[in-house]
Amino acid sequence: MKKTLLSFLILFNTFDLAFGREFEAVVRNRLNFASINQVNLEDLVSDKSFDGVHFKIVKGKSNEAVSFEADEELVLKAATTYHHLTIARNYFINQIQSNFVSSIPKMIIRIDHINQFSELGHFANDNLSPQFNNALTIPGGKGLASRGVIPWETEIWFRPSKKVHLSELNTNNLGSVQVKSVLREFRNQTHMQTFQRFLAQSVNIFINGTDPSRIFSVDQVVRTAGSSVLMEFGYQFIDPISQLTSRKWYMLETALVPEIIYHEYAHAALSDHLVLSHSSAIIEGMADFFAGQIAKSPKLAKHIKKYNTFNGKNAKKKQDYMIQFEMGEYANTDFVFGLLWELKSIIGKEKGEAFMYELRKSLTTNSSIRGELTEGILKTCEKVCDSPFIDKLNILKALNFRGI
Numbered sequence: 001m002k003k004t005l006l007s008f009l010i011l012f013n014t015f016d017l018a019f020g021r022e023f024e025a026v027v028r029n030r031l032n033f034a035s036i037n038q039v040n041l042e043d044l045v046s047d048k049s050f051d052g053v054h055f056k057i058v059k060g061k062s063n064e065a066v067s068f069e070a071d072e073e074l075v076l077k078a079a080t081t082y083h084h085l086t087i088a089r090n091y092f093i094n095q096i097q098s099n100f101v102s103s104i105p106k107m108i109i110r111i112d113h114i115n116q117f118s119e120l121g122h123f124a125n126d127n128l129s130p131q132f133n134n135a136l137t138i139p140g141g142k143g144l145a146s147r148g149v150i151p152w153e154t155e156i157w158f159r160p161s162k163k164v165h166l167s168e169l170n171t172n173n174l175g176s177v178q179v180k181s182v183l184r185e186f187r188n189q190t191h192m193q194t195f196q197r198f199l200a201q202s203v204n205i206f207i208n209g210t211d212p213s214r215i216f217s218v219d220q221v222v223r224t225a226g227s228s229v230l231m232e233f234g235y236q237f238i239d240p241i242s243q244l245t246s247r248k249w250y251m252l253e254t255a256l257v258p259e260i261i262y263h264e265y266a267h268a269a270l271s272d273h274l275v276l277s278h279s280s281a282i283i284e285g286m287a288d289f290f291a292g293q294i295a296k297s298p299k300l301a302k303h304i305k306k307y308n309t310f311n312g313k314n315a316k317k318k319q320d321y322m323i324q325f326e327m328g329e330y331a332n333t334d335f336v337f338g339l340l341w342e343l344k345s346i347i348g349k350e351k352g353e354a355f356m357y358e359l360r361k362s363l364t365t366n367s368s369i370r371g372e373l374t375e376g377i378l379k380t381c382e383k384v385c386d387s388p389f390i391d392k393l394n395i396l397k398a399l400n401f402r403g404i
C-alpha cells in the first residue's frame with residue numbers, strides 16, 4: 001500500500017514538473033515535402049536534454065539523454081524522433097483508446113546507433129557488422145547479471161545513414177540506377193519477396209572499390225523499414241532536407257522520416273500481441289497500416305492505392321497470391337499492407353482503425369496470411385463490423401480477388 005502511494009506520488013510529481021519547449025524538427029508540409037519547422041515538445045522533464053515523461057532520446061549505447069547543446073544534426077534527430085513519437089503515442093491513446101499503450105513505461109530511444117541487437121547482451125559486439133540506413137524496435141530483455149548487462153524494456157533504434165552511390169551497386173539485370181526505379185522494379189517483377197531479399201539477389205554492394213574490408217552486405221547498408229510502398233513515399237519526399245540525397249544516391253536517415261518513426265512506434269504499440277521476436281510480413285504490414293493512419297496524408301493514401309499493384313491499375317501483370325509464396329521467405333509486406341488498407345474502405349473509415357487494432361488479438365508473429373490472417377479478419381468482423389453478414393461477404397470477395 002505504502003509503495004503504491006509512493007509510486008503514485010512520484011508519477012504525479014513527474015507529470016507535475018513536465019513542461020514543453022520549442023525545437024526545430026522535420027515535419028511534412030502541406031505538399032508532403034519534408035521541411036524544418038518549430039514544434040513544441042511536450043512532457044519534457046529535463047531543461048538540459050531530451051528526457052521526457054514517456055521518452056528518453058539517447059545516442060548509441062549511452063544511457064544519458066542527448067543534450068540540447070549537442071551538435072545541430074544530433075539535436076535535429078532527437079527533436080524529430082521525440083516529436084513524432086509523441087504524435088504516435090497520442091494517436092494510440094486518444095484515437096484507438098489503447099490501455100496497453102497507456103501502460104508502456106518510459107521508452108529509451110537510441111539514435112545514431114550502429115550495434116546489432118543481441119537477445120542476451122542487449123547490444124552485440126561493436127565490431128560485429130555495424131548497421132546503417134534502417135530502424136528497428138527491440139523487445140525487452142532480462143539482461144545477464146553475470147556479465148553486468150542490466151534488464152531493458154522495449155526500445156526503438158534508429159541507425160545513422162550511410163551514403164551509397166547507386167553506381168557502386170552492382171545492379172545486375174535491373175538496368176537502372178535510380179532508387180525510385182529500383183523500388184518500382186521490385187514491385188513489377190518480384191512481388192512476392194521482401195524488398196531486402198530482392199536486393200540481396202540482384203545487387204552486390206561495393207563501397208570504395210574492391211577493398212574487401214570496404215565491402216558491405218545488403219543487410220548492412222540497404223534495409224527496409226516496412227513495405228516498399230511506405231519507404232518509397234518517405235524517400236521521395238525527403239530530398240529538401242538532405243541536399244546529399246539525389247536520385248543516384250541511396251541513404252536513409254530514418255530518425256528524420258516521420259512515417260518510419262510512426263512505423264516503429266506502431267510495432268511497440270502492437271507488441272502486447274505481436275511480439276517483437278522477428279520480422280514477418282504480417283507484423284510489418286500491420287505496423288505500416290498504423291503508420292499510414294497516423295501520417296493522415298491524402299497523398300500517402302493515393303500513393304498506397306496507386307502502387308498497391310496486386311490489383312491496381314498500374315499492375316503490369318495480375319499476380320494472385322499463391323500458397324507457395326507463404327513458405328516464410330516469400331510472404332510480402334506490401335501485400336499485407338495493401339490488403340489491410342483496402343479492407344478499411346470495406347469496413348468503413350471510422351470502424352477500420354478499431355478493426356485493425358482488434359485484429360492483432362487474432363494474430364501472432366508466426367501467423368500466415370492464408371491461415372490466421374484470413375480467419376482473424378473474419379472473426380474480427382463478427383465482433384466489430386456494423387453489418388457482419390454483408391461486410392464478411394465483401395471481405396471474402398476482396399480476398400478472393402487477391403487470390404486468397
Ligand SMILES: [Zn+2]
Pocket residue numbers: 225226263264267284287
Ligand atoms: Zn518494421
